[in-house]
Amino acid sequence: MDRRESIKNILLGSIGSSVLLESCVSLDKEVLDKIWEYQYGRTPEEKERDEKFLNSKFFNENELKTIEKIANIILPPNEIGNINDAGVVEMFEFIAKDWSTPAHNNYGEKVLRRGVIVFDQLCTEKFGLKLLDCSESQIKLLFDEISYEDKSLKDQKESVKLFATFRGMVVTGYFTSEIGIKDLGYKGNTPNVWDGVPNDVLEQYKGIVSYDKEWIDKCIDQSKRGEIAEWDEEGNLLT
């Protein structure tokens, strides 16, 4: 099981649940380190904070499923993947705890959990059902009403603000995931040799912008990047 799978399973309870989640609290640190393979250069203090949050629970099952359902409508699955593959719900769960300090104005409680409550209330008013029990088309009817902000209004409705926040979280969560980055088409974060804008792209912008020879002549000749730099006394590069 890869790291993301295990996190997903634990937080979403898809392999049985909160029982596993609760049992994890009693696992010793060594095991936890293995489960939570977030290796991204943390200091000991940062690591401790992450572990604390990864091993506690903020949302209940219903709330998590509600968030999952909302997220799947904000960004529906496509051929590349879906909200679950992108770990969006796990991110909600983590941020809810990570930002549950007064400095973040108790974001988890006041914004994220509040969102679930408000969306549930609106569904109940409209359809007599909790959001989870509504059909996708019913939920879309609601979202059509609250997903467009009118910036000319001074006071946005709470539901509109909360939707914007949920949408922001979902879009961020999706596009910062492995599949989201693939979907977006970002091609970097890997060793390479930059030698200018690709020719086919330059071709596309012909008449708008282009390289001028004088500028390019001063730039690095990438075939000589491995040769040790030497200069004359005037600072002219010799190699």
Place this chain on the structure above:
Amino acid sequence: MEIINNSKEYDVIVVGSGAGGGMATKILSDAGLKIAVVEAGPYFDPANPDQMTQLKWPWESPRRGSGTTRAFGDFHMSYGDWEVDGEPYTVEKDTSFRWWRSRMLGGRTNHWGRISLRFGPKDFKSKDYDGLGENWPISYDDIKPYYDKLDKLIGVFGTKENIFNEPDGFFLPPPKPRLHELFYIKGARKSGVTVIPSRLSILTKRINNTRGVCFYCGQCDRSCSAYADFSSSSCYVIPSLKGGMVDLYTNSMVIEVKTDKNGRATGVSYINKDNGREYSIKGKVVVLAASACSSARILLNSKSKAHPNGLGNSSNLIGKYLHDTTGAGRTVFIPDLINRKTYNEDGVGGMHVYSPWWLDNKKLDFPRGYHIEIGRSFTMPEYGFGYNPNEFNKFFGLKVGGYGDKLRQDVKKYYGSTIGLSGRGEAIPREDNYCEIDPNTKDKWGVPVLKFRYKWSDYELKQAKHMHDTFEELAYNMGGIALGNKPTKEQKYGISAPGEIIHEVGTTRMGDDPYKSVVNKYERLHDVDNVFVVDAGPFVSQADKNPTWTIMALSWRTSEYIIDQLKKQNI
């Protein structure tokens, strides 16, 4: 509290391991002197896999890189930011200051923008041009040989441009501009704004056999594991440790410089943060490089019979003339850049082109200049990406907001269609902008902390206003739209809060007159012959140039002076 004394005596104690301290450590230890480097943070090596964040993906962080524990995001390489646990600072009412501290080997050189600009001839003698502030006691010619040596030792890319106040150096060739930078070049030329290749200390070409060459991940702010960017950790301190002349004390926060009954320095005392106990070490010479404000704090806290006011403070000027670079920024939306083909455009960590100051102040209503830095948005997404996924729909009469596949398409459509413009300008140093010891607040070790008092004057505000006027003209000439409204006078023209550009300098300023300055032209305290300050404290003014290259050139010059004085047994 009992102080644990170390009987060993060093030739030189260097306090802090950032740009100034690292430079001094290298030069002094290469000369065969026995050095103690005392660093307030932990050991850090950009190549250590346990500390590395370079080439990590956003999903490798459970918060997707959000800035909860590191203000500039999870992957940013700075231990400590605007706040350091247990080590507060205070700010006088109705004034503001933000103080960034990186507590780690190499300090802030691990995260900085690598913008490596020389001060020009004018920058050392600004008072001659506008009557404001003070001239430096040295000139460009005094420091030029050190800039030259620095270029060759560390490596900086750039181009010879023959601009009087933007001196050329020994440059590596720059990388080719990115696509959005071509839009900037076009807009700048139309606007009559000078635009040239940027000057960054990143190795586009090999400089020696110990450091790697840039592999274009664009992540210098994460510190390079191949040592292809300049960090004091990777380029100075870590190599110096191999020479056997350097003892490194980490997690050791210096509290004060110890003096004898004649007032000369005998060493320093520090708190070992691992056990909370106080220690002292002895040295013939003390070199402070804890950062402009931290060094000021150490000196002000070093009170003795001989120095009742704090060490080196007979002028009462320590902490005064604190100044930071001015900053203002604007994002420009370029409709020509929507629906871009994606390809790897990471490039080096930072801009490939920039605009040095291009105008004559005689025709302007503010003194001193600013340069323009160019940012990009065609970058790896991190937390925060997509919060306004289709705001630009408004420019096309389309609905903003919504959800579903249409939203997904909008995100892709606008990805990489904005350019960030940032002005970075020179402030006028003032005696009434300062840091001092707050008598009422102590850090968790019981050491009195700094209190700041800082206000921008009309000079800086007018400069920020000019920046926004320029941004709007540039935006128009790039074929783009400057986003948001131009900040008003009431909004202080959008100027950054003092300290926010993280270029704070001037707290122990340099001069020939001991009544008007704290250190002499060799960065030695006027009051004591064996204490030097080699961070940005001695800056008399800071030009609109990022301070690091000048901190290091001065530190090199000072280190040679120390070697010479020790040889002559003058200290």
